[in-house]
Amino acid sequence: MIFLRRQLPLLITLITGLLFAGQYYVPHPASEQMLTSATKWLQIIGGFALILGVTSLFHQHAVKIKRQEAGWGYSFVLYAGMLGTIAAGLWADGKESVDGAMTAFGWVYNFMMVPLQGTMFAILAFFIASAAYRSFRARSREAAVLLVAAVIVMMGRVPLGEYLIPLSGDVSSWILNVLNSSVRRAILIGVSLGAIALSFKIIFGVERSYLGGGKE
Amino acid sequence: MSFSERMLKIDRRIIFLMIGLCTLLPLLYPVGLPIKISSEVRGVYDHIESLPERSVFLLSIDFDPASKPELHPQAIALLRHAFRKNLRVIAMTLWVSGTGMADQLVTQVAQELGKEYGKDYAFLGWSPGGQAVIINMGQNLYSAFPSDYSGKPTKDLPILDGVRNLKDVTYMVSLGAGRPGVEEWYVFGKDKYKFEMGGGCTGVMAPGLYPLLRSGQINGLIGGLRGAAEYESLIGQKGKAVAGMDAQSATHVAIIVLVIMCNLFYFSLRRASQTQGQVG
Numbered sequence: 149m150i151f152l153r154r155q156l157p158l159l160i161t162l163i164t165g166l167l168f169a170g171q172y173y174v175p176h177p178a179s180e181q182m183l184t185s186a187t188k189w190l191q192i193i194g195g196f197a198l199i200l201g202v203t204s205l206f207h208q209h210a211v212k213i214k215r216q217e218a219g220w221g222y223s224f225v226l227y228a229g230m231l232g233t234i235a236a237g238l239w240a241d242g243k244e245s246v247d248g249a250m251t252a253f254g255w256v257y258n259f260m261m262v263p264l265q266g267t268m269f270a271i272l273a274f275f276i277a278s279a280a281y282r283s284f285r286a287r288s289r290e291a292a293v294l295l296v297a298a299v300i301v302m303m304g305r306v307p308l309g310e311y312l313i314p315l316s317g318d319v320s321s322w323i324l325n326v327l328n329s330s331v332r333r334a335i336l337i338g339v340s341l342g343a344i345a346l347s348f349k350i351i352f353g354v355e356r357s358y359l360g361g362g363k364e
Numbered sequence: 365m366s367f368s369e370r371m372l373k374i375d376r377r378i379i380f381l382m383i384g385l386c387t388l389l390p391l392l393y394p395v396g397l398p399i400k401i402s403s404e405v406r407g408v409y410d411h412i413e414s415l416p417e418r419s420v421f422l423l424s425i426d427f428d429p430a431s432k433p434e435l436h437p438q439a440i441a442l443l444r445h446a447f448r449k450n451l452r453v454i455a456m457t458l459w460v461s462g463t464g465m466a467d468q469l470v471t472q473v474a475q476e477l478g479k480e481y482g483k484d485y486a487f488l489g490w491s492p493g494g495q496a497v498i499i500n501m502g503q504n505l506y507s508a509f510p511s512d513y514s515g516k517p518t519k520d521l522p523i524l525d526g527v528r529n530l531k532d533v534t535y536m537v538s539l540g541a542g543r544p545g546v547e548e549w550y551v552f553g554k555d556k557y558k559f560e561m562g563g564g565c566t567g568v569m570a571p572g573l574y575p576l577l578r579s580g581q582i583n584g585l586i587g588g589l590r591g592a593a594e595y596e597s598l599i600g601q602k603g604k605a606v607a608g609m610d611a612q613s614a615t616h617v618a619i620i621v622l623v624i625m626c627n628l629f630y631f632s633l634r635r636a637s638q639t640q641g642q643v644g
Contacts, residue, residue, distance in 0.1 A: 172556070184500065184503035184504055184507060187493070187497075187503060188500060188507060190493050190496035190499075190500075191491060191497060191500060194492035194494065194496060195492040195493075244467065257464045257465075261461070263429075266429055266430065266432055266433065268430060273383060273615065274383050277382075277615075277618070277622060278379045280623050281623065282372075282376075303617075305588075306590065306609065306613040306617070307397035307399050307400070308610075308613030308614065309613065309616060310400060324570075328571045329574040329575050332575045333575040
């Protein structure tokens with residue numbers, strides 16, 4: 149059993165890890181065919197992951213409703229929304245419109261999902277303004293630098309800002325292209341090196357936390 | 365309680381009202397300030413402008429309705445430009461929740477410019493797998509999308525004649541609101557399959573994509589509503605983005621004024637407490 153639980157997954161990780169790391173550098177048709185097949189598998193697994201996610205969500209909220217935990221009413225709304233949408237989607241064969249006429253699924257999408265998601269995102273503008281007023285203070289030198297940079301970029305990114313302070317557009321562009329790019333690139337390189345190191349640790353079995361902590 | 369203290373603890377509903385008015389009034393009474401075109405947006409425009417007719421243009425609409433206000437105008441402007449240039453437009457999405465919206469917008473712009481489905485454009489829809497779809501398209505487009513969004517076999521679409529995989533795509537733009545988006549298209553697509561690529565994203569994401577832009581990994585970037593407004597100005601067909609720029613201008617200035625005010629009150633309060641400490 150230890151072989152199935154520990155050694156076999158480690159072996160699969162080692163072989164596939166090395167194989168696909170090497171595959172990138174081998175443009176032979178057989179190597180390309182292997183990549184095509186593997187990515188097709190990934191797509192299929194991705195589809196199953198969706199089912200797994202929905203099942204897990206259903207299970208979690210079913211428990212909440214059964215135990216009548218705090219906020220179980222929201223779980224009920226989630227259930228009703230999901231089951232209703234799935235039913236409408238299956239009924240309409242996943243189509244939002246048929247011959248120009250909107251289906252029930254299309255109605256749910258256009259008149260519920262689109263405005264709800266748009267509203268949630270739009271509300272952010274109000275909260276950001278309120279949060280900025282309450283917390284964006286020059287308490288230290290670093291905070292002051294951040295504040296000045298933010299004000300310049302905000303001015304430079306809108307026509308009114310460029311109209312009031314004509315230089316703000318160019319300064320904002322310089323901040324984004326030079327300061328921001330260099331810092332982002334440094335972070336990106338650091339993260340990438342870390343990802344490479346972690347990948348090696350996983351491939352060679354040094355990092356095993358992904359196997360879980362079950363009893364052996 | 366001093367005036368500064370009272371102002372710092374101002375009811376947030378007043379701030380909400382101020383932002384609401386700054387958004388609403390410019391939409392009702394537009395000013396129409398001139399929009400300066402940035403080199404980032406011009407990069408995408410110039411590249412599409414330089415493409416010969418019937419070149420293959422792939423547009424990946426990688427966002428959902430949450431990002432519609434910023435990215436929808438970008439997609440419309442890009443599609444209008446591509447259709448006017450008589451490019452072969454292949455649209456798709458990596459975001460399942462954006463599929464219906466993407467289908468509607470592609471159909472709307474195609475109908476507006478009298479384009480024929482299958483011959484001038486196609487919408488492939490969504491396929492599961494995120495970045496795996498990109499790699500799979502790079503290997504074999506028909507394996508990643510055996511059929512289009514309406515269920516027609518992709519092999520039967522005349523628009524895809526001579527297109528086997530991503531290597532046959534002349535230009536690609538990903539309009540991304542997150543992951544998978546512009547970065548994934550570069551890492552898993554352009555880097556391996558060598559096609560030219562541009563990007564579009566929400567305003568908040570744009571600074572994160574500047575390293576790709578500056579290194580030439582993407583040849584242009586349309587950032588947020590401002591980017592969309594610039595693109596609308598470039599194609600000479602002003603739409604929702606240009607209309608929204610006045611509202612965005614007023615909101616930005618309102619937030620700047622709020623931040624300056626809060627700092628003035630903060631410093632006045634700090635100064636007062638320091639003076640009191642010295643006296644005490």
